[in-house]
Amino acid sequence: MAEHLTLLPPATDAAAQLPRNVEAEAALLGALMIDNRIAEDVQLKLRAEHFYEPLHGRIYEALMKLLERDMVANPVTMKPMLEQDPALKELGGVAYLAQLTGNGAALIGARDFAAQIYDLALLRELVGVGRELVENALDTSEDVNPREQIEAAEVALYKVSEGEGETGSVKSFLSASTMAVQVAERALNSGGHLSGITTGINCLNEKIGGLHNSDLMILAGRPGMGKTSLATNIAYNASSRWVRDEADGIPREKNMGAKTAFFSLEMSADQLATRVLAEQSGISGEALRMGKISRADFQNLSRAARELQDLPLFIDDTPGLTIAALRTRARRLKRRHDIGFIVIDYLQLLQGSGKGNDNRVNEISEISRGLKTLAKELHVPVLALSQLSRAVEQREDKRPQLSDLRESGSIEQDADMVWFVFREDYYVAAKEPGDKEGAAHMEWAQEMERIYGLAELIVAKQRHGSTGRIRMKFDAKITRFSDLAEGYAPLEDYE
Structure with a gap:
């Protein structure tokens, strides 16, 4: 399968060092087209931008669009969506999609491929954050604020570390109701x-x-x-x-x-x-x-x-x-x-x-x-x-x-x-009468005693x-x- 992926010449030496597994991407796409049910396990976490090869990301996106319409996603149904793609034409056109489905053994490891593609995407994000941090830190112009750079780096790192949580915010009613019952159980166990x-x-x-x-x-x-x-x-x-x-x-x-x-x-x-x-x-x-x-x-x-x-x-x-x-x-x-x-x-x-x-x-x-x-x-x-x-x-x-x-x-x-x-006593205290022997002061003292x-x-x-x-x-x-x-x-x- 690897010989069909020669469209991946790295733009620079730095790009060649980025973590990726193009073969795993191809194997996963092939498995998804063979058995659309696999998408149920991978689509909550995996998105098109997680693929290193842009063409693979576009193929994945087209596949998911078909599944959202309750249509079968295979090389035939995906042809109209991708046949004009320049990168796909370089690889022989729609025939490349059929070649992706040629390895049925990929069905066995599809979930593992998806997990690895996602993890490698996180590593690439981390590399990007690190490079930007270094470039910004080397900028010594007068308007640079180091504290702001540190805060921006913290935000970027947090987004990378919480990437999985951000994509999992949609919950089924079963999941949501289970959480509600757990809250009620917690209240019951605490004494009501x-x-x-x-x-x-x-x-x-x-x-x-x-x-x-x-x-x-x-x-x-x-x-x-x-x-x-x-x-x-x-x-x-x-x-x-x-x-x-x-x-x-x-x-x-x-x-x-x-x-x-x-x-x-x-x-x-x-x-x-x-x-x-x-x-x-x-x-x-x-x-x-x-x-x-x-x-x-x-x-x-x-x-x-x-x-x-x-x-x-x-x-x-x-x-x-x-x-x-x-x-x-x-x-x-x-x-x-x-x-x-x-x-x-x-x-x-x-x-x-x-x-x-x-x-x-x-x-x-x-x-x-x-x-x-x-x-x-x-x-x-x-x-x-x-x-x-x-x-x-x-x-x-x-x-x-x-x-x-x-x-x-x-x-x-x-x-x-x-x-x-x-606190009512705060306001009443400020109204203390000046004559400490008079009836007004006695009335004030009784009121203070009641609310103090x-x-x-x-x-x-x-x-x-x-x-x-x-x-x-x-x-x-x-x-x-x-x-x-x-x-x-x-x-x-x-x-």
């Missing part, structure tokens, strides 16, 4: 309310069923409401549950935790770590920063630090990330550490890919779409924090609404869930279930959100 990754807060788990893969969740609030604290709490709870379940021998698919990536665009990594240490040691962050701790407190701090040293919580505090750079870094963490949950603090600090001439609404739209795409691409939940507009402060009822999201249209549309964190340490999480949008409000306890000293003690009635759901 947790089908995703735990947030560590039972009342929230019961409301949303945990953090679900491919979901984009937006957590929004005015400054001082504690949205970063809540995100940090959830990130810690998910990563610590991963460690606990793994230590208990629970298999990965049933683990209720997740290795977590925390992109902190506002706070530094050590500030974020201080929050986690404060929460776990019971010492306020202020006392930690100023050294106002006793020897016993320091021992508690050391114990907490030792327990957390193996915590799979990865903090990236690079400022001014673009959405493209964030996605590249997330892919890298997924590949290296198999992260299962991503937190971004916060959305408005990300930058779009525009050159500064776009308006901010379009930029936020690009960012929110990019975050949703990231959640689906890596198949992990993504929790992004967001600012609220000042419209909240103008209303008597300070509870946020969806319309309060800054540049809200796209954020609200792209999100699978939108949460608002609200209470927080609400408003689930304003949820694709998987109902909206509503959840009461939580907030310990401002150690910035920890937790479940309320038994006896507190849940808040009413929205209609």
Whole structure:
């Protein structure tokens, strides 16, 4: 068969070194024309561009077009589609197609041929990425940005490594329904309310069923409401549950935790770590920063630090990330550490890919779409924090609404869930009367006593279930959100 493939003279010495197996391509095409049923096994992964020889790619494409029309694909039916092909004419025209079917033994190894053709195509892609990387790195002109080159190389490598996943996104209903049943089974085994990754807060788990893969969740609030604290709490709870379940021998698919990536665009990594240490040691962050701790407190701090040293919580505090750079870094963490949950603090600090001439609404739209795409691409939940507009402060009822999201249209549309964190005591505290002996101050003190340490999480949008409000306890000293003690009635759901 090889003598019919003399149309493959390499253009250069470099091209001659590219990985390929032209004979395997010819054998596979012959087998496909002899038995069209083989296409059912190879067409999900193999595409025309995976063939080294362009003519073979065109033959494969023509063959697949016929099969899509429920027609038989053989040298006779393919003749009208290929007889004018210049490369085929050089090999004797349509007779070449008949010659490809001459080796019936190829039927036995057809699936292996397809796998090898695909693997060699990946290797050629890798060679291309490497060459481009070298050429770009050798370019020392003034407008070259090495960091951008590294990010571009990461994206290219990820596309090569995930090439198989990108072509397998179409699922049969059987496959999809099996996955749905597995989610339901996971919720049943957890005690009836947790089908995703735990947030560590039972009342929230019961409301949303945990953090679900491919979901984009937006957590929004005015400054001082504690949205970063809540995100940090959830990130810690998910990563610590991963460690606990793994230590208990629970298999990965049933683990209720997740290795977590925390992109902190506002706070530094050590500030974020201080929050986690404060929460776990019971010492306020202020006392930690100023050294106002006793020897016993320091021992508690050391114990907490030792327990957390193996915590799979990865903090990236690079400022001014673009959405493209964030996605590249997330892919890298997924590949290296198999992260299962991503937190971004916060959305408005990300930058779009525009050159500064776009308006901010379009930029936020690009960012929110990019975050949703990231959640689906890596198949992990993504929790992004967001600012609220000042419209909240103008209303008597300070509870946020969806319309309060800054540049809200796209954020609200792209999100699978939108949460608002609200602490009434924050606003009441600001209204303390000046006369500390008067009746007004006494009334204010009673109101503060009633609401102090209470927080609400408003689930304003949820694709998987109902909206509503959840009461939580907030310990401002150690910035920890937790479940309320038994006896507190849940808040009413929205209609």
